[in-house]
């Protein structure tokens with residue numbers, strides 16, 4: 001199905017799980033969003049999306065808190081350190097006075 005076609009409510013319900021959880025590909029997400037934007041009548045399309053999202057939120061609340069593996073934290077810290085170093089270098093380069101072109105301008 002191309003993005004330009006308007007899907008039916010039945011087709012929407014075939015994809016509603018993936019749409020509610022935002023795991024469809026971008027074209028499918030767009031087609032579903034376009035379906036919901038149509039005036040209808042709909043076969044409980046938006047209600048179904050909201051029910052799936054509510055149920056998912058309840059399930060997530062039931063999960064016990066988990067500590068990430070140490071390797072996850074190490075990766076986050078390494079990434080942040082690399083970003084911080086890149087930003088520091090960019091700031092140093094910006095603060096260097098340029099040769100003569102902008103002197104005297106505030």
Ligand SMILES: [Zn+2]
Pocket residue numbers: 008009012035041042043044045
């Ligand atoms: Zn519909």
